[in-house]
Amino acid sequence: MGQLLVMPKLGLTMTEGTIVEWFKKEGEEVKKGEKIFAVETSKLTNEVEAPAGGILRKIIHKDGKLQVLEPVGILAGADEDISDLISKAGSGKVKVDENQEVKEIDAKVEKEKPETSSKRIKASPKAKRLAKELGVNLSKVEGTGPGGAISEQDVENYQAEEKPKVKTSPTAKKVAENLGVDINKIEKSERIMKDDVVGYKNFQMLKEMADPKETREKMTNMRSVISERMSQSQKTSAGVNYNLTVDTREMKRLRDKLKPIKKITYTDIIVKVVSRVLLEFPILNSSVEGNEIIKRNYTNVGVAVALDEGLIVPVVKYANIKGLKTISEDIKELAEKARTNTLQPDEMTGGTFTVSNLGMFNIESFTPIINQPEVAILGINTIKETAVNVNGEVKFIPMMTLSLTADHRVVDGSVAAQFLNRLKEFIENPNILML
């Protein structure tokens, strides 16, 4: 009776294999159990034995990668008509009882246990026969017989240990039936009791109701840059957060007075103040490279701009010598360019300090992450009418918290605190800018 030889399924997870060698030529006689061809998977190489005796009438695939159960050759009698089998083979994958094919025959494990594969496995004939019957890989069995030989008992023990055991109470089994629960899916090291089944079912029902879905999408370029930079920064810097609340009445007065002449924002004012104060605290305007600290006589202040797909930090170059009007116009123009994706590379680089404003989102305080290779970043928050004790009287004053993160590798606490206090001095009395 002729039959198709197929790519064997050598393990539960195997989906394809590669034919590496045919031990027989077309037309050659094959005895039952004789090696006929070799298959390689990502895990192992295995020699396939002939399921019956006969003539290897046809080799359908000489080599190459094939799906499991795909026909590779035809084994039949010398004069048998194999045209039927040939046409069957042409139609692709053959329906074979899969379970029957899932056998791990004396597989030579290449990667998992190289030391045993090179050794000859000592096993009693009975053990060998049993291992074959049970589909047990002898190379994984520990022998307890003389000279480490594997006995029949060893194979049995191995098989018993490997078999997954689900211990359940009879009631749990019934409850599982009643509720339509596959009891094998319940993970528990101890005996499964009815409450476990009910708990599992309840969770399944909850899951069904919630209908949880996850989607996966590739990060945009911007997102992967942000992702990369933020985690890099957290690894590099030793950020410490400082908060200080300032009175914004004078800043508002300045903005309102300038309004008829030039519309400016609080961010503009703060960038101006920052670029001035940074010159007094050059360490907050520095960078670290190796064991050197780079200090500057200029300030390039980055202003974080939120976009739908992320954020970008265009840089106001040499802000220390720019007037409030120019700074305001720069920020406006850079933000516009950021939104229309027309920023030039040099407009996004070279920053020495960053300002990030979340005030419009009512944030009262946060802990910004330093934009590398800078050593500090200033977070600006919302302005809130706050009850303040003014000479024994409660007054409501519009206050704002400044959230500074500074890299403790170079900026010590006292320096960061002094810097924040100096900012406060300027914000509460912008007239100092005139000096």
Add this chain to the structure above:
Amino acid sequence: MKILILGGGPGGYVSAIKAAQLGARVTLVEKKYIGGTCLNVGCIPTKVLLNTTDLYHTIKKDGEKIGIKAEDLSVDWQKLMERKTNITQSLVGGVEGVLASYGVEVIFGEGKFISKNQIEVLKDDDTKDTVDFDKAIIASGSKPVILPIPGIHGENILTSSQILSLEKLPESLCIVGGGVIGCEFASIFSRLGVKVTIIEMLPGIIQNMDQEVVQYLDFELRNVGVEILTNSKVEKFNPTSQGVEVTASTPEGEKKIKTEKVLLSIGRKAVVDNIGLEDIGIQFDRTIKVNKKFQTNISNIYAIGDCTGGVMLAHAASAQGMAAVENIMKNISRMDFKTVPYCVYTKPEVASVGLTEEQVKEKGIDYSVGKFPLMSNAKSLILGETEGMVKFIVDNSTDEILGMHMAGPKATELIVEGALALRLEATIDEILTTIHAHPTVGEALHEAAHGVHGYPIHLPKEI
């Protein structure tokens, strides 16, 4: 790890041995006697009396029938008391030996917590000892409830502990409270020829167990001459020259019972006084409050057994003690109260585990019942004790066994099959497919199981 255990009863001494087995250094403080109420004035001595009673009563009542001729049959109360003492002493000695073998330090005296890590023991010789500990387990037990009834402190009014040391059998005994303890003493004394009257406030005796099986006991008690007054209440005790006159209000009006002795078996209350609970801030009212791990509100101090209320049974206390120790030593808890069996050592014995039919109804569970009367059980017939039955209660949705109840010979031994079934969440099918030996009383369990969805083998076809 240094563990202190306060109380040497079946909760405390089991905890001590278990803790020592798991590697703790253990000190056990006991006020009076190792083994506690159970070994000395409870479970064990009463069963010694019961054993003699069973033999005596069987031969007296059925001697001729079973082929034993005995003339001048009588109970030697003195000898019985001696045997009782010997057995309790031998068991107490046995426990002391086990404790010693595990290196448990036993201090006799009254323990009182003075801090979260220290207890002061006032020893018998009036000296004081202070013991430091990392963890403590309170197993202070319980004592009989004494209600404020006029005349209750009279000399012939006894607690269960006192009645075990009577010098001779009384002529008559009035038992106040028809619970488990009251019924056990009623079964003993009535069969020894004492005129017994039970006064019970509730509508029947042993109200917490399945009433269908309890009725066999009720019948048998009345059969041997016990008068049972239900829905009745004691109003006062008056001393008389012959003993006590008990005045009770019954549904039939006021009744005066003249009796030589009175036994109070109204119930037991937790021992929570004079052990320093309030001094170190352990929460309690009538009982000590504990969580599922048996921890009190002070996390290194645990409490188990009768002093925590709930199920006041020796075997429950032992189980709780072992669970508390495992929580301390291994941080795992394994106490499943549903397998605690309830046993009444009377004739017939009554035993129960799991839910009663009354409870199943109340919970609204769809259930089936399988029953088998011992009248049709060969071994029961041989023993001459056919008054009784076996009853299984099964959940219809899964066939899970929810309860087993039994009255009859060996009921207290056989209940373990029900307890194990409950523990394993067995269905009635597991009882059906388990082969029960013949001839045994245990066969009745198999037959009752057949009755759940079909018919027992040894009962005629129902018409």
